[in-house]
Amino acid sequence: MADGSAIRGVIAGTGGYLPVRAVSNDELAAEKGLDTSDSWIVERTGIRQRHFAADGETASDMGLAACRAALAQAGASESEVDAVIVATATPDSAFPSTASRIQGALGVTRGFAFDISAACTGFIYALSIADAMLRTGQARGVLVVGTEVYSRILDWSDRGTCVLFGDGAGAVFLRVARDDEAARGLLSTHLHSDGRHGDILAVNGGAGSTGGTGVVTMAGREVFKHAVTKLASAVDEALAANGLGHDDVAWLVPHQANIRIIEAMGRKLHLGLDRVVVTVDRHANTSAASIPLALAEATRDGRIKPGDLVLMEAIGGGLTWGAALARF
């Protein structure tokens, strides 16, 4: 508990996992026979490479590795985990949930585990749910995970989407703040969706409709326009809700879909790219995993320091979008 009156969740540890195999734009084009070029992909998206899971490597395998790293960084043991919440669009199976598989592999035998579906905004949604559970006393320690194997749901004949995504996992361990941590913690989360725009970024099949998995489809230009306006209003909302301004933000950790969208958000917040965590060049778009992967990288290399105010934002299929503010 932070101040004796309000319970606050602290991001006590972060962890990331990337599959071993990194594939450059040129390698991808050659391997899949795509009519594209490294220069088009770099200029339009900032992506230079992505990682792809090995045969048989699943969202739960990658999520488990990210969770272990997050617990290790937090100095926490499995016995402190009350809940596992996984955001994924690429679960190992409809059930058991990917979260249940991770819980089982961690050897956690109490509490609860479940998946949520909010596409690229999934991590922000999962963080919001975890925060609410801490504040209402349903849990004291929650693993919040984003893990994705988009390489299994891409249409390799659609150069407009298949070059954009990669595989990976990220996790944070969110626990109740201790008495000496009054200044730290998750300040607020802000969730939005507008189902009228569901078709502009979608997976065109699923267990309950086609019986299969389907592939990613996207009206890129339309999504781009929504991204710039909706993310701008979400970050304004998060700062205003806490009486903070852009000067207070130490780091922007955005969803990593396109460097042009990331730069637009940086400009909006008057933050140079030296205060924005960018991984899209090396990871591509790992959907729900992109923010926790970026957090893991920037806390390990010392960019994000204790006390830093970190602003996170994401948009994805649904449409879903949102933002979160946390003091590390």
Ligand code: UT7
């Ligand atoms: O994570 C969820 C959120 N997702 C996003 O935020 C993604 C938002 N959208 C985008 O990032 C961009 O719209 C894209 C990167 C997907 C596309 O960039 P764009 O500048 O909007 O390009 P475009 O779709 O308008 O296409 C421009 C041209 C087209 O050719 P024509 O019609 O002008 O002759 C495309 O066919 O580029 C062509 N094109 C490609 N050319 C080479 C599309 N994909 C490729 C490709 N290589 N991979």
